[in-house]
Every structure is written in structure tokens, then in C-alpha cells.
Amino acid sequence: MxxxxxxxxxxxxxxxxxxxxxxxxxxxxxxxxxxxxxxxxxxxxxxxxxxxxxxxxxxxxxxxxxxxxxxxxxxxxxxxxxxxxxxxxxxxxxxxxxxxxxTEMRTAAVSAVATRLLARKDARSLAILGAGVQAKSHLEALRLIRPFEEVSVWSPNHGEAFAREHGVRAASSAEDAVLGADVIVVATTSRTPVLKGRWLKPGVHINTVGAPRPDWRELDDEALGRCRLYVEAREAASRESGDVIAAGHIFAELGEVIEGSRPGRQHPDDITLFKSVGVxxxxxxxxxxxxxxxxxxxxxx
The missing domain is CATH 3.30.1780.10 (ornithine cyclodeaminase, domain 1)
Incomplete structure (x- = not known):
């Protein structure tokens, strides 16, 4: 062994x-x-x-x-x-x-799969909320999927250090980071929403990997109401994710999009959300x- x-x-x-x-x-x-x-x-x-x-x-x-x-x-x-x-x-x-x-790498790799399937082909700007290991791993993985020309990061504690280390822009706030972004990663330890629906532009794709408990949230109600929601597994997401429970519906599993039984992005202005709980x-x-x-x-x- x-x-x-x-x-x-x-x-x-x-x-x-x-x-x-x-x-x-x-x-x-x-x-x-x-x-x-x-x-x-x-x-x-x-x-x-x-x-x-x-x-x-x-x-x-x-x-x-x-x-x-x-x-x-x-x-x-x-x-x-x-x-x-x-x-x-x-x-x-x-x-x-x-x-x-x-755990760190496969989480980002799954978000990369979601981004390939759901983000606009012309996506060139990336925003990351959070500056921990998931932020670093997602930056690596998503750069393999889309040729991002602009990357912004925000974290209340370590955003500037992360930006210096990785050569990206340190945003002054979560709103400053995500305004105009084509792809957003939410990878925080917050138990209450950090991403607001009013900040989202048409056509954005969101990967969210934090808030892994039924009573924790990373997105507010307006954000959830504007998104088409994709998950890894319906049963797991519906029981474990506070964001999915609050949304009240799941459009598709990623695997269904991969195999062609459910559609991915259908219109350039669709707002797509992949909520990962890790399976x-x-x-x-x-x-x-x-x-x-x-x-x-x-x-x-």
C-alpha cells in the first residue's frame, strides 16, 4: 500500500x-x-x-x-x-x-469545467472575491480556460498581498472588483452574502465555492434571482448549500450539460451561476x- x-x-x-x-x-x-x-x-x-x-x-x-x-x-x-x-x-x-x-485543486478544476461550459467565449475579465488557497488555485485553473486580460481581486484582509504576488489588480471593495467582470469567483469564508445582484452585468458567469453549510450564504437574493443555477449534484446541493436552498430551484447538473441532456449558456446576456459543494x-x-x-x-x- x-x-x-x-x-x-x-x-x-x-x-x-x-x-x-x-x-x-x-x-x-x-x-x-x-x-x-x-x-x-x-x-x-x-x-x-x-x-x-x-x-x-x-x-x-x-x-x-x-x-x-x-x-x-x-x-x-x-x-x-x-x-x-x-x-x-x-x-x-x-x-x-x-x-x-x-481538495484545493479539484475545486478549482471543477469551476474551470463550469467556466468552459457556461462563460461567454469572449470573456476577458475575471474578478475573485477572496484571497486564500481557492483564489490562487482558481486563478491558475481559469487561466487555462479563458485568456483573461484583466484580473481583479478583493479580500478584506489579504487582497493587496495576493494582488502583488500574482500581478493582478487589488480592488478597493467587492463591488469595485466585480463591476464589469465577465467571470466572477466567490471563494470566501463569509457566512453572509458578499456578492450583490445589482452589481452583475448581463452575460456574467459566476463560480461560487464557499458557504458550504445550509444556513450560510455568499450571494444575496437578487443575485440568485437573476441567475440560471447549475450544480454538481442536485441532492447534495439542495441539502448542503444555503445559496441553493434560498434559490429554490436548480436548472441543471454540470454533468447533464457535458452529456448534452441539458443546455448550458443559451443567450449572450444570460447570467449563469455554478454553485459547488464538492462531491x-x-x-x-x-x-x-x-x-x-x-x-x-x-x-x-
Whole structure:
């Protein structure tokens, strides 16, 4: 059985390969080619943290992610995880690998899939609300999908430092960041709305990956009312996302758009919203990609 720490995962996992792997996993999820139950959630007594168990079988890969989410962590990541892979034919354990980086990268890769499917082809400006690991990972992934000429970032604490590090514009406010943007990423730790509907221009596409609890929100009611809503999995999003619960409807799963059973963008002025809650098939497909890269690297040249 192999054990891979975060350094090993980082060496083996590449964003340009991860994006099509996430597309395949989402197609399988919506077409019946994958099996995953709703994640089980344990509230950690007295700590304000959460412990999730996320098993899945997808494309011949079997495994589970064990992940903690401590939203109030300071100076240490809010998410930590392990992913376990098993041989589907026999149930034998094959690998245990660090899942923190996989969670970070697959979230952005799925947003990249959504952006390819839903954003206007002529999208050239990107706004990011948040300046943590998801902001960095989304900047990398979305630049592989659209040739952004302008990138703005806003965060109440670290926006200017992020902008200096990545050579983008530091916005003075969330409104300043998103006004006129073609694509918006909302990746915050906020439990109340940070994106207002009155700021959105016709034709914008939004990826939102924060607010992972039923009573948390990243978008206000006006924003939700103006958007056509896409998710990874209807049941998971309807139970876990405060934004989806408030919206009251889901237009389609991304996998349905990939397989062609539901439409993506239908008009240049459509406002499209992809709300990600993160699902187990993404983690297991990502871990399978890492494992195959490890085995290929071990083959004699």
C-alpha cells in the first residue's frame, strides 16, 4: 500500500490533466456511471469544526475521503483531508494520500469545467472575491480556460498581498472588483452574502465555492434571482448549500450539460451561476489520477 504526503501529491497532480478528469467524473455522476451517497457530517463538539466522510465509486475507482473543516482556523489551513483508494475488484487497500491539496485543486478544476461550459467565449475579465488557497488555485485553473486580460481581486484582509504576488489588480471593495467582470469567483469564508445582484452585468458567469453549510450564504437574493443555477449534484446541493436552498430551484447538473441532456449558456446576456459543494467522485477521480501518475513514474523507461 502506497502512502503519499502533500509534497508527493503536488509533484504528481497537474491542473491541465485534472480539468478533463473532473469533466469525466461529473459526466459519470449525472449519467449513472458513478455511485456516491450524501456525505456524512459530524459537528466536532466544542471546536466549531466539522468532520466529513465521503465515499464513492467512479470509473473503476473505489475510495473515500475523510476531511475536516475548521472555518475559524488562523495560521493553519481550514481544510485537512486523507483520501483512501481501494482496488474495486477485490476491496484491497491500494493507497492513502493527503487530500488537502487535492481538495484545493479539484475545486478549482471543477469551476474551470463550469467556466468552459457556461462563460461567454469572449470573456476577458475575471474578478475573485477572496484571497486564500481557492483564489490562487482558481486563478491558475481559469487561466487555462479563458485568456483573461484583466484580473481583479478583493479580500478584506489579504487582497493587496495576493494582488502583488500574482500581478493582478487589488480592488478597493467587492463591488469595485466585480463591476464589469465577465467571470466572477466567490471563494470566501463569509457566512453572509458578499456578492450583490445589482452589481452583475448581463452575460456574467459566476463560480461560487464557499458557504458550504445550509444556513450560510455568499450571494444575496437578487443575485440568485437573476441567475440560471447549475450544480454538481442536485441532492447534495439542495441539502448542503444555503445559496441553493434560498434559490429554490436548480436548472441543471454540470454533468447533464457535458452529456448534452441539458443546455448550458443559451443567450449572450444570460447570467449563469455554478454553485459547488464538492462531491466525493471528484476526490476519488483526482486520487486515481495521482495513483496512475505514481505507477507510471515507477515503470522502467
Amino acid at each position: 502506497k502512502f503519499l504526503d502533500e509534497h508527493a501529491v503536488r509533484r504528481l497532480l497537474q491542473m491541465d490533466a485534472l480539468i478533463p478528469a473532473m469533466e469525466d467524473a461529473l459526466r459519470a455522476l449525472s449519467s449513472g456511471g458513478a455511485v456516491q451517497p450524501l456525505r456524512n457530517v459530524l459537528s466536532v463538539p466544542g471546536q466549531g469544526g466539522f468532520f466529513f466522510t465521503m465515499p464513492a465509486s467512479v470509473s473503476g475507482q473505489l475510495g473515500a475521503k475523510l476531511v475536516t473543516f475548521y472555518p475559524d482556523n488562523k495560521g493553519v489551513h481550514t481544510h485537512h483531508a486523507l483520501i483512501l483508494l481501494f482496488r474495486q475488484e477485490t476491496g484491497e487497500p491500494m493507497a492513502v494520500m493527503d487530500g488537502r491539496l487535492i 466525493a467522485v471528484e476526490d476519488i477521480a483526482s486520487a486515481g489520477l495521482v495513483y496512475r501518475a505514481l505507477m507510471n513514474a515507477a515503470q522502467p523507461q
